[in-house]
Amino acid sequence: xxxxxxxxxxxxxxxxxxxxxxxxxxxxxxxxxxxxxxxxxxxxxxxxxxxxxxxxxxxxxxxxxxxxxxxxxxxxxxxxxxxxxxxxxxxxxxxxxxxxxxxxxxxxxxxxxxxxxxxxxxxxxxxxxxxxxxxxxxxxxxxxxxxxxxxxxxxxxxxxxxxxxxxxxxxxxxxxxxxxxxxxxxxxxxxxxxxxxxxxxxxxxxxxxxxxxxxxxxxxxxxxxxxxxxxxxxxxxxxxxxxxxxxxxxxxxxxxxxxxxxxxxxxxxxxxxxxxxxxxxxxxxxxxxxxxxxxxxxxxxxxxxxxxxxxxxxxxxxxxxxxxxxxxxxxxxxxxxxxxxxxxxxxxxxxxxxxxxxxx
Amino acid sequence: xxxxxxxxxxxxxxxxxxxxxxxxxxxxxxxxxxxxxxxxxxxxxxxxxxxxxxxxxxxxxxxxxxxxxxxxxxxxxxxxxxxxxxxxxxxxxxxxxxxxxxxxxxxxxxxxxxxxxxxxxxxxxxxxxxxxxxxxxxxxxxxxxxxxxxxxxxxxxxxxxxxxxxxxxxxxxxxxxxxxxxxxxxxxxxxxxxxxxxxxxxxxxxxxxxxxxxxxxxxxxxxxxxxxxxxxxxxxxxxxxxxxxxxxxxxxxxxxxxxxxxxxxxxxxxxxxxxxxxxxxxxxxxxxxxxxxxxxxxxxxxxxxxxxxxxxxxxxxxxx
Numbered sequence: 001x002x003x004x005x006x007x008x009x010x011x012x013x014x015x016x017x018x019x020x021x022x023x024x025x026x027x028x029x030x031x032x033x034x035x036x037x038x039x040x041x042x043x044x045x046x047x048x049x050x051x052x053x054x055x056x057x058x059x060x061x062x063x064x065x066x067x068x069x070x071x072x073x074x075x076x077x078x079x080x081x082x083x084x085x086x087x088x089x090x091x092x093x094x095x096x097x098x099x100x101x102x103x104x105x106x107x108x109x110x111x112x113x114x115x116x117x118x119x120x121x122x123x124x125x126x127x128x129x130x131x132x133x134x135x136x137x138x139x140x141x142x143x144x145x146x147x148x149x150x151x152x153x154x155x156x157x158x159x160x161x162x163x164x165x166x167x168x169x170x171x172x173x174x175x176x177x178x179x180x181x182x183x184x185x186x187x188x189x190x191x192x193x194x195x196x197x198x199x200x201x202x203x204x205x206x207x208x209x210x211x212x213x214x215x216x217x218x219x220x221x222x223x224x225x226x227x228x229x230x231x232x233x234x235x236x237x238x239x240x241x242x243x244x245x246x247x248x249x250x251x252x253x254x255x256x257x258x259x260x261x262x263x264x265x266x267x268x269x270x271x272x273x274x275x276x277x278x279x280x281x282x283x284x285x286x287x288x289x290x291x292x293x294x295x296x297x298x299x300x301x302x303x304x305x306x307x308x309x310x311x312x313x314x315x316x317x318x319x320x321x322x323x324x325x326x327x328x329x330x331x332x333x334x335x336x337x338x339x340x341x342x343x344x345x346x347x348x349x350x351x352x353x354x355x356x357x358x359x360x
Numbered sequence: 361x362x363x364x365x366x367x368x369x370x371x372x373x374x375x376x377x378x379x380x381x382x383x384x385x386x387x388x389x390x391x392x393x394x395x396x397x398x399x400x401x402x403x404x405x406x407x408x409x410x411x412x413x414x415x416x417x418x419x420x421x422x423x424x425x426x427x428x429x430x431x432x433x434x435x436x437x438x439x440x441x442x443x444x445x446x447x448x449x450x451x452x453x454x455x456x457x458x459x460x461x462x463x464x465x466x467x468x469x470x471x472x473x474x475x476x477x478x479x480x481x482x483x484x485x486x487x488x489x490x491x492x493x494x495x496x497x498x499x500x501x502x503x504x505x506x507x508x509x510x511x512x513x514x515x516x517x518x519x520x521x522x523x524x525x526x527x528x529x530x531x532x533x534x535x536x537x538x539x540x541x542x543x544x545x546x547x548x549x550x551x552x553x554x555x556x557x558x559x560x561x562x563x564x565x566x567x568x569x570x571x572x573x574x575x576x577x578x579x580x581x582x583x584x585x586x587x588x589x590x591x592x593x594x595x596x597x598x599x600x601x602x603x604x605x606x607x608x609x610x611x612x613x614x615x616x617x618x619x620x621x622x623x624x625x626x627x628x629x630x631x632x633x634x635x636x637x638x639x640x641x642x643x644x645x646x647x648x649x650x651x652x653x654x655x656x657x658x659x660x661x662x663x664x665x666x667x668x669x670x671x672x673x674x675x676x677x678x679x680x
Contacts (some may be wrong), residue, residue, distance in 0.1 A: 118463070127458060128460050128464075132447060135420060135452060138421055139418025139427070141417075141421055141424055141450070142427075143424040143428045145424065146428035146429055150430075153421065163460055168416065169416055172416055172420070173420070175417070176411070176417050298540060317492050333458070333461070335458050335463070335496060336497065337519075339519055340549060341549075341599070342596055342597070
């Protein structure tokens with residue numbers, strides 16, 4: 001027998017859990033303002049996330065998928081992308097979305113059961129949250145195909161979870177992207193759990209990054225709790241893709257510190273010791289230690305940031321709660337560019353029987 | 361008819377750089393039925409792309425391309441292979457405009473051969489329009505002649521919303537007709553009254569249109585004047601044309617190749633029952649495919665409604 005193919009999967013970490021550099025800092029990480037910009041966004045994402053869960057618990061928001069523990073991956077990806085790139089999110093990546101301009105009010109409007117939350121004022125070209133697992137990876141590949149055909153130097157980024165990598169659409173998207181050298185980067189957020197199913201029960205593959213190998217594209221792992229490593233690895237992949245080198249699969253290793261959604265109770269299936277250990281590696285603490293050691297952050301600044309986040313979140317929540325509801329016409333608006341005749345009749349029926357006063 | 365389809369592609373690709381053709385074997389091979397023949401030579405490999413052999417890929421990439429400035433015309437090689445693409449069509453393509461409040465939308469045409477009668481292997485002869493007609497946010501169109509295939513395909517490509525374009529496979533080669541390559545589209549959402557009559561309305565679409573017209577000619581010899589309506593757009597239905605015809609004739613016969621159970625014919629019947637019951641002089645009748653698996657080709661002519669079955673049902677309706 002001769003070996004006809006061989007592969008290895010690399011792993012990148014720049015910042016260790018104590019906030020010490022264990023590799024050379026990339027240029028952006030030597031810029032204090034950039035470091036603090038990422039730290040502030042990670043802090044805002046975490047505070048907003050806690051508020052959203054709280055709103056759900058008090059009946060002011062629908063089911064919500066928290067991002068607790070994912071802040072480094074989400075902000076790292078957002079910071080690596082250019083404004084003109086396109087994001088195809090799953091439903092948890094608010095750190096990336098907020099970095100790109102999606103507002104906290106829009107996020108709350110969507111999870112509050114109103115499609116207008118998907119009508120981002122910025123960025124207009126990003127896909128909305130995607131609930132059917134893995135389907136969004138093909139949208140990113142298709143958008144990348146459009147950029148390639150139109151010769152626009154833009155890239156698409158698709159998120160997917162560890163469970164999502166079992167879906168056919170994920171393999172199909174990597175396969176298409178590889179076969180056509182499309183400018184797209186797939187980011188697998190491996191947070192250990194697909195609701196109640198751990199990665200080990202999901203696949204016999206040692207890494208999820210190696211799923212790229214079958215598609216003929218590079219796959220790499222990154223410490224998903226290290227925002228410097230995520231931004232660096234995703235940034236390099238995007239610039240390679242933009243330059244025509246084709247797609248890449250990046251597996252970010254992190255941990256879902258929360259329940260899957262507010263409708264889930266992770267204590268039913270997850271050992272508490274595992275969660276306690278995961279907290280020791282969580283991403284905010286690591287970056288805070290780093291900026292404190294660098295002498296650009298302290299307790300007073302942290303306190304100010306906390307107050308600022310709270311102010312901004314309160315203002316977004318107030319805007320959300322003050323958003324007048326859509327009336328029943330919203331079910332029919334935007335269904336087609338021109339509404340077919342039978343739907344005009346149904347729209348009238350919905351108006352007549354609207355359940356809420358002023359529901360039309 | 362297949363030349364008319366290729367011609368419509370060519371016209372619109374010439375007019376609009378955003379139109380791109382994707383699908384299995386649509387490039388060098390010009391499609392297994394040759395519906396995209398010559399397009400790659402004219403417009404290049406970027407705009408006429410062979411995709412990997414994966415239907416979810418075709419529909420999913422069409423969503424991504426359409427939301428970012430292109431107008432993909434995607435070929436599914438046979439309707440029996442549509443199912444992996446349904447996730448993308450139902451969950452994304454059909455509702456992108458709605459769920460983003462118009463921010464993103466999907467000007468996509470999904471073309472696919474429809475129906476039997478060409479002695480094809482298993483899974484190549486199904487008529488599954490009902491599945492698609494149940495989905496809000498898309499249109500389902502089924503042409504019945506080369507001229508309507510040309511005009512309706514142009515309309516489908518120009519429409520800003522997704523259109524499922526079902527091409528009766530046995531009309532590809534069987535029906536020949538001179539079609540002017542003049543870029544003139546036919547209206548969507550509108551039925552075509554192909555033959556006027558006073559005694560009976562026959563509502564049909566796709567390949568059954570030709571059988572229905574033959575049946576109408578035979579009925580004329582018996583002194584029965586049948587009106588034949590080709591629905592052309594199956595969703596949304598042109599209710600006004602159907603109801604006006606039934607108001608005139610008082611009798612309705614629905615003919616379709618797809619299985620009878622929950623077929624589009626049931627929706628037509630319900631429409632007339634709801635809005636035209638008192639115009640009816642006799643019960644509504646349906647002639648349809650049986651509620652069985654589409655048989656292999658030795659029996660397909662016994663599955664597909666024949667002129668004889670249509671004439672027989674028409675006579676019964678007149679006798680009621």
